[in-house]
Amino acid sequence: MSDSEHPATHYDLSTLAARSGEEARSNGSTPLAEPIYQSTVYAYPDLDALEEAMSGRVPSSFYYRNGTPNAGSLERALAVLEGTEAALVAASGMAAISAALLGVLKVGDHIVTDARVYGVSYALLKDEFPRLGIEASFVDALNLEEVEAAMRPNTRIVHVESLTNPLMTMPDVPALAELAHRHHALLSVDNTFASPAVFRPALHGADLVTHSLSKYLSGHSTAFGGVLCASGELVALARIRLLRLGGTISAFDAWMTMQGLKTLGLRMRAHSGNAQAVADVLANHPRVKRVYHPGLSSHPQFVRAAELFPNGFGGMLSAEVEGAPAFVKALAGKIPLAPSLADVQSTLSHPWSTSHRVLSEDERRHLGITPGLLRFSIGIEDVGDILSDIEGALGE
Numbered sequence: 001m002s003d004s005e006h007p008a009t010h011y012d013l014s015t016l017a018a019r020s021g022e023e024a025r026s027n028g029s030t031p032l033a034e035p036i037y038q039s040t041v042y043a044y045p046d047l048d049a050l051e052e053a054m055s056g057r058v059p060s061s062f063y064y065r066n067g068t069p070n071a072g073s074l075e076r077a078l079a080v081l082e083g084t085e086a087a088l089v090a091a092s093g094m095a096a097i098s099a100a101l102l103g104v105l106k107v108g109d110h111i112v113t114d115a116r117v118y119g120v121s122y123a124l125l126k127d128e129f130p131r132l133g134i135e136a137s138f139v140d141a142l143n144l145e146e147v148e149a150a151m152r153p154n155t156r157i158v159h160v161e162s163l164t165n166p167l168m169t170m171p172d173v174p175a176l177a178e179l180a181h182r183h184h185a186l187l188s189v190d191n192t193f194a195s196p197a198v199f200r201p202a203l204h205g206a207d208l209v210t211h212s213l214s215k216y217l218s219g220h221s222t223a224f225g226g227v228l229c230a231s232g233e234l235v236a237l238a239r240i241r242l243l244r245l246g247g248t249i250s251a252f253d254a255w256m257t258m259q260g261l262k263t264l265g266l267r268m269r270a271h272s273g274n275a276q277a278v279a280d281v282l283a284n285h286p287r288v289k290r291v292y293h294p295g296l297s298s299h300p301q302f303v304r305a306a307e308l309f310p311n312g313f314g315g316m317l318s319a320e321v322e323g324a325p326a327f328v329k330a331l332a333g334k335i336p337l338a339p340s341l342a343d344v345q346s347t348l349s350h351p352w353s354t355s356h357r358v359l360s361e362d363e364r365r366h367l368g369i370t371p372g373l374l375r376f377s378i379g380i381e382d383v384g385d386i387l388s389d390i391e392g393a394l395g396e
């Protein structure tokens with residue numbers, strides 16, 4: 001078609017430029033991989049179609065903050081993996097946890113939480129929720145009597161992590177679900193450290209299951225987000241809070257997470273096998289005082305872990321290493337110090353100065369977090385290479 005025959009040539013260039021992109025929208029074939037839907041708004045042919053979309057009668061995207069097609073696909077995939085009716089993805093793990101809890105809690109309510117939860121979750125419950133009139137009690141979730149004693153008539157949620165950061169304690173999720181439900185409360189489980197390939201809390205009675213998506217679910221330290229997996233009703237309550245507070249995940253991060261998710265099973269088998277081998281070696285090394293890993297028979301919840309984690313214990317472990325600063329230095333360029341976890345590459349972290357930094361020195365020591373404690377996120381590299389790097393650094 002020559003320029004003069006083009007139907008739109010009577011338009012000014014500014015009009016043509018602004019309306020360009022039609023071809024990409026209608027070239028007749030379907031991409032095998034989902035495209036990234038970066039559009040911040042969606043167009044409708046008429047007011048009836050707009051009304052169908054706005055009323056929710058026809059599920060569709062209309063405005064980015066309310067959810068992109070990429071976020072929708074990821075939500076459906078994650079709900080299936082966690083075995084829940086629905087899911088809500090968010091801009092970060094903390095956004096997902098905040099929305100999950102605020103979906104249920106209101107002024108005058110009470111929450112009971114394990115004192116070992118991730119440092120920022122701890123700070124959220126200790127410093128932010130009281131400002132909204134929501135009180136929190138901090139307990140040892142391994143002690144069911146202590147949890148029971150903390151329950152009040154206005155307790156709406158018990159919040160724990162399936163494997164705690166960084167000491168790998170493992171609360172009894174089935175028993176806590178029974179306890180919470182007996183008190184007409186919900187059980188909320190942050191499942192970030194385990195991933196659904198290791199443990200699916202909803203199948204053991206948990207009502208709210210959350211994750212930081214930048215960890216095992218995406219797996220390559222390239223995507224950021226969070227998710228709540230729960231019933232349709234609880235997800236709807238959380239979604240209202242999240243959309244009003246503005247915690248939408250980007251289409252790109254949802255898309256990137258989906259790429260990582262496809263290899264979750266394969267990755268978790270490798271993470272679990274390699275971490276078990278590293279835990280065994282560290283447990284027998286004279287420079288290592290203590291090793292925390294649920295797959296070691298010395299772990300206080302080993303029997304529970306063996307029962308509830310039949311496919312392996314995940315890739316995380318912590319250890320008290322004598323001369324920790326020199327050990328970290330000796331591993332530089334091999335197993336780097338990086339304050340996150342769950343990458344395909346092994347990394348190290350120092351909880352004292354990172355995840356638990358917001359706590360006072362006394363609070364950290366009380367929780368068992370010392371300056372010599374190192375957290376290992378064991379990757380999917382060749383296990384012989386990981387062991388030789390670690391043994392080499394311990395020998396130096």
Ligand SMILES: Cc1ncc(COP(=O)(O)O)c(C=O)c1O
Nearest residue numbers: 092093094118165190192212225
């Ligand atoms: C166990 C756990 N929960 C929640 C979070 C918070 O997730 P995000 O950093 O994505 O907000 C983290 C972050 O490291 C975490 O380790």
